[in-house]
Amino acid sequence: SLVYTPEAMRFRGIPVYTNTPIRGAQRGPGQNQIACAIEPLIDKAADQLGIDRLAIRRINAPNNKSKVGGNQGPVTSAYMREALNKGAKAFNWNAKKRQTRKRNGSKVIGLGIGQAYHSAGSSGFDGLVSITPDGKLHIHTGVGNLGTFSHTATSRAAAEVLKSNWENCIVERGDTRKGLPWNLAQFGSNTSFTMTRTNYVAAMDAKRKLQEIAAKDLGGSPDNYDVADEKVFNKSNRSTSLTFAQAAKRAIELGGEYSGLEMPEDLNPQTKRAVAGLAGTGLIGVSKDNLEKSGTAPALAAGFVQIELDLETGKYEILDYVGVADCGTVLHPQGLETQIKGGGVMGFGMATTERYCYDPQIGLPTNIAFYQCKPLSYLDVPADMKTVAVDKADPQNPIGSKGIGEPLQGCSASALLCAISDALGGHYFNRTPVMADQILNA
Structure with a gap:
């Protein structure tokens, strides 16, 4: 245990077999x-x-x-x-x-x-979001419902990256037909750390695509643009902007990675199937969590x-x-x-x-x-x-x-x-x- 960190320790374990039923920990094995x-x-x-x-x-x-x-x-x-x-x-x-x-x-x-x-x-799992032509942000999550509301709490990370109003977000969960990415199962106290990372990287991918679409249609470079309140706008002139709804429609027209017809090679096959099912329905943000984790x-x-x-x-x-x-x-x-x-x-x-x-x-x-x-x-x-x-x-x-x-x-x-x-x-x-x-x- 991390709580007990002696400078030197010797450990000896002796398994003892009994005739009682196999048992497991109720919460936090070991x-x-x-x-x-x-x-x-x-x-x-x-x-x-x-x-x-x-x-x-x-x-x-x-x-x-x-x-x-x-x-x-x-x-x-x-x-x-x-x-x-x-x-x-x-x-x-x-x-x-x-x-x-x-x-x-x-x-x-x-x-x-x-x-x-x-x-x-943990790390290395996939995140997936989509913006549909009605301007809604759909956050797709494989997190289940253990009564802790973590499926939605961890999804807030994506909304914060895209600075979307929470009332305009839809959490897609509980049914693989909704296009759910490969996420870690809910065990080992993993969900908050692991799934905020996946939602973050997916939202960052969506933000990049929003900025690129704005640059294509409104001029300038992607770095000239930022997002807030369901819009992608020019930092020096906020009136030069596209709504998320407009950007989602343009993503469908542009195709390729913007609409999900193309996707990163390092995604898990489950996530690739989810993206394929969503392709052509809006702007797709999808990424594997390759963020640093060194401990x-x-x-x-x-x-x-x-x-x-x-x-x-x-x-x-x-x-x-x-x-x-x-x-x-x-x-x-x-x-x-x-x-x-x-x-x-x-x-x-x-x-x-x-x-x-x-x-x-x-x-x-x-x-x-x-x-x-x-x-x-x-x-x-x-x-x-x-x-x-x-x-x-x-x-x-x-x-x-x-x-x-x-x-x-x-x-x-x-x-x-x-x-x-x-x-x-x-x-x-x-x-x-x-x-x-x-x-x-x-």
């Missing part, structure tokens, strides 16, 4: 489990060294010069220290830490901080939690939670807020309720319903969960964006585990989930 294993040990180290738990994380926080992976490759950007600072301020860490382990009858206060990482961006794009997240733990029942109540995202430039503030909160709730369940039990003889699950392996609900979390974004641009994305989906679970899960250990005076379980019976027997 990385969130690492956060749950290591974050409580960071607290243990801080306690033995006499260092504040926030301070030890600040000291060791990854930055833009950090290396990641077995080959110790570079990262595009990393602002974990800024995430910790913003989270601590929103959480009011300095005031709350004076309440830690404070007891009221059988109940005791515990605080926890969690950090998590997941790689969050891993990391999603980083931090969580701060305060709980009240009942030592007689083993039950806890979450009093306060702050989730922080280092996701570059924020694309969709409301969508990000939902991601942070949703990841937080899933992390709390991962940490304390979602225990799998198996028959020791035949390996079949013995808890077969949600109430026996309970994901948390609205009744189990604070009514007000705070969210914060670092909002510092990633330099290898044209609009500065990175993914964030997966580590939001790992940071909340590890923060809650640390808070439970804190309330118990530093007892470390070295496992997940930590259930009420285990707390009572700690």
Whole structure:
């Protein structure tokens, strides 16, 4: 994990085969489990060294010069220290830490901080936009709908390049008959970084063609022209212009690359078929993402939690939670807020309720319903969960964006585990989930 970057490390893994069913991660395979294993040990180290738990994380926080992976490759950007600072301020860490382990009858206060990482961006995929003779900008995207609205949030990149009014844009998605380019599937927190890049390069190709058509019809060179408000205009005389609708009609007349009858050779076959289906319907902007990417794009997240733990029942109540995202430039503030909160709730369940039990003889699950392996609900979390974004641009994305989906679970899960250990005076379980019976027997 990028969060933990020791100068020297030896790792030994031993596979253990069992007779239980094959299982996969719910969100963030591998990385969130690492956060749950290591974050409580960071607290243990801080306690033995006499260092504040926030301070030890600040000291060791990854930055833009950090290396990641077995080959110790570079990262595009990393602002974990800024995430910790913003989270601590929103959480009011300095005031709350004076309440830690404070007891009221059988109940005791515990605080926890969690950090998590997941790689969050790829490159080399295709972008496709079209401007039709009615002047509408169609942004074609292969991004699906996971409930995060990222199909449309990432499409805004194309609209910003062409300075189009959003009301005049149509996002084409969900059906290959609409002419969808080759895009990366939605996994691994990749969408924001990867798909803003593809939409950007497609829009830049469309902008170039708009400028060239204007130069052909109105005179001058393409560099004399710019775009805004569904027009391509001469920079020195904005009245010398073509509307997008007029330019789309001219693209059809000119044919070739302007109307999609010709296309770049480096496109994926799926994108070539999409362009062929759109050819002759307007001005086509299409390109492969060949922008620079010289490192891993990391999603980083931090969580701060305060709980009240009942030592007689083993039950806890979450009093306060702050989730922080280092996701570059924020694309969709409301969508990000939902991601942070949703990841937080899933992390709390991962940490304390979602225990799998198996028959020791035949390996079949013995808890077969949600109430026996309970994901948390609205009744189990604070009514007000705070969210914060670092909002510092990633330099290898044209609009500065990175993914964030997966580590939001790992940071909340590890923060809650640390808070439970804190309330118990530093007892470390070295496992997940930590259930009420285990707390009572700690």
